[in-house]
Amino acid sequence: MTGPEAERDTRVTLRTVVRALGLLWSAAPGWSAGFAALSLLAGVLVPLDAWLLARALDTVVDGSGRGAAVSAVALLGAAAVTTAVVAAVTRYAESELARRVALRAKGTLMRAVARIAGLELLERPAFLDRLRLAEQAGSGAPQVLIQAVFGALRAAVAAAGLIVVLAAVSPWLVLLTVAGSLPAAVAAVAESRDRARMLWGITPGFRREMFYGTLLTDAGAAKELRVFGLGDLLHDRMTTELRAIARAQRAVERRAALAQGGLAAASALLGAGALVWGAVQAVAGTITVGDLSMLVTGLAGLRAAAAGLVRCFGDGHHSALVFGHFEAVLETAAAAAVPTPPPPGPRLHTVRPTGVELRDITFRYAAGHAPVLRGVSFTIPPGAMVALVGANGAGKSTIVKLLCRLYEPTSGSIRWDGRDVAGLPPDAVRRRIGVLFQDFVRYDLTVADNVGFGDVRRLGDEAALRAAVRLAGADTVVERLPQGYRTMLSRVFGGTDDADGVQLSGGQWQRVALARSLLRDDADLMILDEPSSGLDADAEAALYEHLRTERGGRSCLLVTHRLSAVRHADAIVVLAGGRVVEQGGHDQLLAAGGEYARLYRRQADGFGRPADAAAG
Numbered sequence: 001m002t003g004p005e006a007e008r009d010t011r012v013t014l015r016t017v018v019r020a021l022g023l024l025w026s027a028a029p030g031w032s033a034g035f036a037a038l039s040l041l042a043g044v045l046v047p048l049d050a051w052l053l054a055r056a057l058d059t060v061v062d063g064s065g066r067g068a069a070v071s072a073v074a075l076l077g078a079a080a081v082t083t084a085v086v087a088a089v090t091r092y093a094e095s096e097l098a099r100r101v102a103l104r105a106k107g108t109l110m111r112a113v114a115r116i117a118g119l120e121l122l123e124r125p126a127f128l129d130r131l132r133l134a135e136q137a138g139s140g141a142p143q144v145l146i147q148a149v150f151g152a153l154r155a156a157v158a159a160a161g162l163i164v165v166l167a168a169v170s171p172w173l174v175l176l177t178v179a180g181s182l183p184a185a186v187a188a189v190a191e192s193r194d195r196a197r198m199l200w201g202i203t204p205g206f207r208r209e210m211f212y213g214t215l216l217t218d219a220g221a222a223k224e225l226r227v228f229g230l231g232d233l234l235h236d237r238m239t240t241e242l243r244a245i246a247r248a249q250r251a252v253e254r255r256a257a258l259a260q261g262g263l264a265a266a267s268a269l270l271g272a273g274a275l276v277w278g279a280v281q282a283v284a285g286t287i288t289v290g291d292l293s294m295l296v297t298g299l300a301g302l303r304a305a306a307a308g309l310v311r312c313f314g315d316g317h318h319s320a321l322v323f324g325h326f327e328a329v330l331e332t333a334a335a336a337a338v339p340t341p342p343p344p345g346p347r348l349h350t351v352r353p354t355g356v357e358l359r360d361i362t363f364r365y366a367a368g369h370a371p372v373l374r375g376v377s378f379t380i381p382p383g384a385m386v387a388l389v390g391a392n393g394a395g396k397s398t399i400v401k402l403l404c405r406l407y408e409p410t411s412g413s414i415r416w417d418g419r420d421v422a423g424l425p426p427d428a429v430r431r432r433i434g435v436l437f438q439d440f441v442r443y444d445l446t447v448a449d450n451v452g453f454g455d456v457r458r459l460g461d462e463a464a465l466r467a468a469v470r471l472a473g474a475d476t477v478v479e480r481l482p483q484g485y486r487t488m489l490s491r492v493f494g495g496t497d498d499a500d501g502v503q504l505s506g507g508q509w510q511r512v513a514l515a516r517s518l519l520r521d522d523a524d525l526m527i528l529d530e531p532s533s534g535l536d537a538d539a540e541a542a543l544y545e546h547l548r549t550e551r552g553g554r555s556c557l558l559v560t561h562r563l564s565a566v567r568h569a570d571a572i573v574v575l576a577g578g579r580v581v582e583q584g585g586h587d588q589l590l591a592a593g594g595e596y597a598r599l600y601r602r603q604a605d606g607f608g609r610p611a612d613a614a615a616g
Ligand SMILES: Nc1ncnc2c1ncn2[C@@H]1O[C@H](COP(=O)(O)OP(=O)(O)OP(=O)(O)O)[C@@H](O)[C@H]1O
Pocket: 123, 365, 372, 390, 391, 392, 393, 394, 395, 396, 397, 398, 399, 438
């Protein structure tokens, strides 16, 4: 991101600060109030300490007697004990507050991202960069903001108290010390802006570095990395990214060190001058020894408090800037979210059952991209099985994603029983669908979860799980597992005993994923994208037989390159270059001698038999 948007990201708005503090308060109101009170107390203790020390010294020097001296020193000791206890309790309160805020922030962020309706946002690099910063900001920024706000409160109270006690000795020295810390405050804000700009600039590099790092440690990628010898190459690419990130960070740190170093040296000089003046005054008898001690500790305390204030201001400014990303992601995600709670979806095939119709659909993935689908029209009649075939990249999986409302058509409409689904919440439509994606997810969880995730209402319903598993032909897989449905399908999260987790083969995984998509037996539409690509010949034949005879009235869209599997479909839609080039029954398309016949003959030739025989 560049230009005005980047500039906007280096400005803190009051709203962001208020929201960050709001998050803090909502996550832990009691701890927030307690932490504020402790910070105030810690602030008051600083000038009190300096004042008590001065009084104790004066009591000893002016000969007020043993009793007075002992009680003055005892008071000083009590203040020191209180300071130590307050510091320890504050540290604990601070970490507890941080834990609670991190929990709340992460939960809020992940819930918002999970509710994003489609995929478009999750494929936008700028959004992904912001999401990464938001993850960091959500857990870290409120904590830094807590430290900054309450640290500033502590420092301000301490500074105010010290100003009051020191003003009695030398008002102009106080004025000089306070004025001396102003340039540092300006430098802190400039540094925090510089840091925020740098952070945004290095985020794409961080994402790439994480990608390489994950590849290098991922068990799934390990085979290719080792056989192709990619380890060193990926490692080099990762370190190149890390070096670029380090260069950007170093530049900011250098600028900050120069500015801070210069200002700290100036402030130390000022302090030394003040002490020389104090010593001269004490020797001349203009001020007491107690006053001199108060000058020594008080001015040091005031300088520390001022530096603390500046640091808190800079940290607070920076964390508010970073928290802006958290806010921005929540806003963007909310704008793209499915409505909560989703209204109940209309049942398909009930009122005027006309099925699912794609009407003149054109679709491009992003503005500026060429259209992937151009004027696609076809219908999946109620209860029918329609096969979608075509070459790689023809647009088949894109149609699957559009039916699932993961993207919206650029033009044209999808109608369920004549009703345009664009007017319905995506969730309402999705509840009517059972889907197996080509790149289905392999959850590192139990069989029961892997199947049950197809319909969370039935997670614990063993009878339903068994029925779906049988229909998918996965029953033979589950029967052989050591703990049946409770077997963990993961070697990574298998448990402490290495034998606990099981790694399935590709085809076995496909059967489990298929069972997941079949679990919704009340769905109106089943979408199966390459359901048999990993299955052996027997399993494939059994699957299509099951789908033909045991669909229970569900319509089915079958996407496949295995043309032998589509012969018995009620209709076949042939896609080429994003257009429907033919549609009809198997015999009709074969007789037409077009694209389908060509593809079919090519596959039949592969088995060394004439297409007509293959068709029989
Ligand atoms: N998320 C995406 N962003 C941008 N372009 C995409 C995306 N997904 C797919 N495409 C493009 O859309 C076109 C159609 O892809 P699609 O996955 O729908 O083809 P397909 O017919 O399912 O192919 P295959 O048989 O190889 O699975 C391809 O040119 C692909 O590059």
